[in-house]
Amino acid sequence: MKLKNLFTTTLALALLAGAVSAANWTAGMTEGKVALKSAGPITFGPEGILFVADTKAAAIIAIATGDTQAGAAKAFKIEGINQKIAALLGTAADQILLDDLAVNPVSHTAYFAITRGRGAGATPVLVRVKADGQPELVSLDKLKHARAELPDAPVEGVQGEGMKQSNPRQESITDLAFFQDRLLVAGLSNEEFSSALRAIPFPFQKVANGTSVEIYHGAHGKFETRSPIRTFVPFMVGDQPQLLAAYTCTPLVQFPLSDIKPAAKIKGKTIAELGNRNRPLDMIVYHRDGKDWLLLANNSRGVMKIATDHIAGADAITAPVGGGGTQGLKYETIESWKGIEQLDKLDDTNALVLRRAEGGALNLESLPLP
Amino acid sequence: MRDPFPPLPAGEGRGEGERSLRSRPVLYAAAAKTSENPQPFAAVFLRWVSVPKETNRITLEVSGLDADTLATLQSTNWPATNWPRLLSMFVEQSGAEPLPMSGAHRVEGGKLWFLPAFPLEPGLRYRAVFDAGQLPGAATPLAGRFTTTLTVPVRPERTTTTVTQIYPSADVLPENLLKFYIHFSAPMSRGNIYEHIRLLNEGNQAVELPFLELAEELWSADRMRLTLFIDPGRIKREVKPLEEIGPALQAGKRFTLVIGRGWKDADGNRLKETFKKRFFVGPPDRTPPDPQRWSYQAPPIRTRDPLAVDLAKPMDAALAVRMIHVVDSSGREVAGQALLTERERIWRFLPLQSWKSGHYTLVVETAIEDLAGNNIGKPFEVDLAESPTPRLEQKTVRLPFELR
Known part of the structure; x- marks a missing residue:
């Protein structure tokens, strides 16, 4: 998905906070075959370390890709990237799912989490796009990696002694982001309508005990309780690290990262209502013309470019926003960015998007940040 | 574009044409x-x-x-x-x-x-x-x-997989219904599932985007149950409906949930038939479930008859089975199997061993939900003006009962 925190202020803070020194990021990793049951959202951490959410195994796997050579991003457009990846995997384009896209901020190489096959034999694979525009399979046979089991992973349901019932509960991970020395993970259960956000320290501890929180936010004139987070981004407001989260019904909510503690209940501040008929997909932050901007891709309109310079003083929206209307932070819709399905930052001035073109082809292209 | 496989000149070696993987296991x-x-x-x-x-x-x-x-x-x-x-x-x-x-x-x-x-x-x-x-x-x-x-030969299609059940099973559902569970007879395929699911209104027209369409697709691990959330942005609020497209479900009207037969199972076969669940929409339910209003029917001791608890209203099918437990006087969980009947209103518990006389407790997790997502002690939506903080912090509610 996105490396969401490449601001000088953030990095400075990370250093001040005594974040783990670069040499230690792979501490505790073991070298060998990386076993994935599924590949959901992905995001990069430092030094080419890729985090892969394995929903089926209720785990996050940190993989040292070895892709650590600094490289310059190039503008490009690859038409029919799904067909190329399908050919590489020896199958048809309708038999693969492009689950997520992430750019390695060191090498500026694009990585995809792919599911090959849609049925019982579906296999998760990682594919990266080489400089010549051709996809290649990332071999998982011999890589340094570490694993964090999600703390509230579903266990087999037990009704008293000896009466095991299979437990169909499962938690899906909707987004990941690396921040300073923590991996932030948003999850959604397939039973309770709740949103869990966890901050998992990295490098992973022997038993990675994450933290789980419920998020409250005001919307529609209500103190709405448990709407799931769709996508989020760590963000500095002044010198305070904050999380900006987009919910399924598109309010943008802000809360301090320091609030993410075990079993905490966070009350977020709704800072924008972006209107309905609109589902947020991905979010990135970038710097331009002396300001930080938020770019939010959604399924029904062009992307939204949101100015963040008034976030610090923004009032919480607590009154109803009627008529499917919008309120709060100002934004403009970039109409020309249509059909965006995945979004990440390619470098400081370009985004990388997976885009559905008219006629149905999926293209991977770089676009100058607006 | 250059043809990558130009025809070979005469005299050069060439394969013998197409081969079938199945007809000859070793091909030459x-x-x-x-x-x-x-x-x-x-x-x-x-x-x-x-x-x-x-x-x-x-x-x-x-x-x-x-x-x-x-x-x-x-x-x-x-x-x-x-x-x-x-x-x-x-x-x-x-x-x-x-x-x-x-x-x-x-x-x-x-x-x-x-x-x-x-x-x-x-x-x-x-x-x-x-x-x-x-x-x-x-x-x-x-x-x-x-x-x-x-x-590679195409497998012959075997259309045997069906939708076996949709929960809630009731014919009347609250206007602020939160989710459906769709159960299949066999594991299903993943990807672009929402194109096979339609919510039709009385005029047989598809309601626009009624569901939360998550790329992650909320399947059970065996891919035999799909959880389908109504988009929370399309659930009618107390104050004012969202006027741009309005709520997905409206009280007093009939709707049909349609599962199209084009949906493929894990083996790539389409469903045996289209499945339709017709229902009527009643008023919204904004009252949290209240275990104090529950009643139970005591089973006779020295039998394995079910303990039946009337939950006072239909509850979320998955959570009611998982979140209600029977504990004996020493605090041990009684082994047995829970199931729901009467449109998910009656919770029945079949013990593994015969009941003994004594004191028992029904332990209910407060995260249990009714059909509108209200929890015990906490409605789905809390009005800011009335109650700025969540009301109930405890994780379980205990209901003691005695068998004699």
Whole structure:
């Protein structure tokens, strides 16, 4: 998905906070075959370390890709990237799912989490796009990696002694982001309508005990309780690290990262209502013309470019926003960015998007940040 | 675009046309000696070899290469980047530039092998290409290019999978209903599922975007149950409906949830038939479940008759089974099986052992939900003005009862 925190202020803070020194990021990793049951959202951490959410195994796997050579991003457009990846995997384009896209901020190489096959034999694979525009399979046979089991992973349901019932509960991970020395993970259960956000320290501890929180936010004139987070981004407001989260019904909510503690209940501040008929997909932050901007891709309109310079003083929206209307932070819709399905930052001035073109082809292209 | 597989000139080796994976488990495609020029082989054979006991797993075998050539291929002087030009497999697809399939090359047992990283896909045609001109020491790049194709047979479709149940099972559902569970008789496929699900209004028109469409798709681990959340932005609020498109469900009207038969199961077969759940929408439910209003029917002791608890209203089917427990006087959980009847209003518990006389407790997790997502002590929505903080912090509610 996105490396969401490449601001000088953030990095400075990370250093001040005594974040783990670069040499230690792979501490505790073991070298060998990386076993994935599924590949959901992905995001990069430092030094080419890729985090892969394995929903089926209720785990996050940190993989040292070895892709650590600094490289310059190039503008490009690859038409029919799904067909190329399908050919590489020896199958048809309708038999693969492009689950997520992430750019390695060191090498500026694009990585995809792919599911090959849609049925019982579906296999998760990682594919990266080489400089010549051709996809290649990332071999998982011999890589340094570490694993964090999600703390509230579903266990087999037990009704008293000896009466095991299979437990169909499962938690899906909707987004990941690396921040300073923590991996932030948003999850959604397939039973309770709740949103869990966890901050998992990295490098992973022997038993990675994450933290789980419920998020409250005001919307529609209500103190709405448990709407799931769709996508989020760590963000500095002044010198305070904050999380900006987009919910399924598109309010943008802000809360301090320091609030993410075990079993905490966070009350977020709704800072924008972006209107309905609109589902947020991905979010990135970038710097331009002396300001930080938020770019939010959604399924029904062009992307939204949101100015963040008034976030610090923004009032919480607590009154109803009627008529499917919008309120709060100002934004403009970039109409020309249509059909965006995945979004990440390619470098400081370009985004990388997976885009559905008219006629149905999926293209991977770089676009100058607006 | 250049044709990557130009027709071979007469006299050059060529595969014997299409092969069926199933009709001949070990397939053979031969190429004769190719040219008058001296070559690092006498006669080269290129063939598909199926991997025993693995469905649609295949390797490519090249035999007939001389020992010196094989030694060079194994040595470090042979760069890995040369392999795809020498021996490759491609999926044949129209309009797309072919890319070699991912896999490993190996020299073993006096032969050259290509092991594709993945099994072949039913219904697709694959082409193997061995280009002898790329061999170390080949006299000319035109020395000989051998190709053979293989079509993997399509599995005959068996449309036996059905929708077995949709919860809530009631015919009248609250206007602020939060979710459906769709149960299937067999594991289903993943990807683009929402195109098979429609919510129709009274006029048989599809309601626009009524559901939370998550790319993650909320399946159970066995892929036999899908959780379908109504988009929280489309659930009617107390204060004011969202006027732009309005709520998905409206009280006083009839709706039909349709599961289309084009949805494929995990084996790629469509469903046996389209499934329809017709229901009527009643008023919204904003009252949290209250265990104080529950009543129970005590089973006779020394029997394994079910304990029946009336939950006062239909509850979320998955959570009611998981979040209500029976504990005996020593605090141990009583072994048994829970099930819901009467449209998910009655919770029945069948003990593994006969009931004994004594004190028991029904332990209910407060995270249990009714059909509108209200929890015990906490409605789905809390009014900011009335109650700025969540009301109930405890995780369970305990209801003692006695059997005599």
